[in-house]
Amino acid sequence: MTLSVLFAGLLAYLLGSVPTSVWYGQAFFGIDVREHGSGNAGATNTFRTLGKKAGTIVLLIDVLKGWLAANLALILFYLNEITLDERVPMKLAFGIIAVIGHLFPVFARFKGGKGVATLLGMVLSIHPEAAGVCILVFILVMLSSRYISLSSIVATLAFPLMMVFNLFGPEHNLLVIFGFILFGLIVYTHHKNIGRLLRGEEARIPIGRRRSR
Structure with missing residues (x-):
């Protein structure tokens, strides 16, 4: 493994580690979102x-964090550091590293979010058509259930299922494995939400009306 690949992997982690919600809340509201609501960043x-x-x-x-991290593989390809066949595996690797960075950000005491948005950015880079379907699934489930957690889980599952059934033609087998692994990761990071869903205690989001603050 070349030094440039290792450097790109480190950069992917740092990109994922940017605690957007924490920094934005502190800069514009004087609030650490981890101290409010669900406590999730x-x-x-x-x-x-x-x-x-x-x-x-x-x-x-x-x-954007996930998209940029995955596309570090393209920079390495254009620099002749990796081959054409290595582009997809490297996109997956850098994207997963960014998701890990989002979950355990070095800039926020390793207390981050659940990785869904960063995961979406990675999928947009790797397979934009499938990402579009996942977004549509997310919106439909959210509108019908008003549960963001359930929408995230179902939309994540949609990706590997599309790969299994070759919805967009023959796909890289690695994408199928990657899809199910990430689905498992999302289920794990949402295990508390799943418990609340089963107990009927999960908070629904308001749609079509102003939320009081």
Whole structure:
């Protein structure tokens, strides 16, 4: 493994470690979102704690983190550091490293979010068509259930299922394995939400009306 690949891996982790919700909340609201709502440093808790505008900004930046991290593989390819066949595996590797950075950010005492938005950014880089379907699934489940956690879990499961059934034609077998591993990761990071869903205690998000603050 070349030094440039190792450096790119470190950069992917640092990109994922950017605690968007924490820094944004502290800079513009004087609030650490980890001390409010669910205590999670992610876009969902930002929506609930700071409102739609803040939540949208945090969401987009967290998606961008995953997209940029995965695309570090393209830079290595253009620098002739990796081969064409290594692009997808390297995108997966750097994307996963960024998700780990989001979960355990070095810039926020290793207390981060759940990785869904950063995961989406990685999928957008690797397979934009499948990412589009995942977004659609997320929106449909959210509108019908008003549970963001359930929407995230179902949308994540949609990715490996699309790969298994070759919805977009023959795919890299590594994407199937990667998809199910990440689905397991999302289930793990949402295990408390799943418990609340089963008990009927999970908070629903308001749709079509202003949330009082």
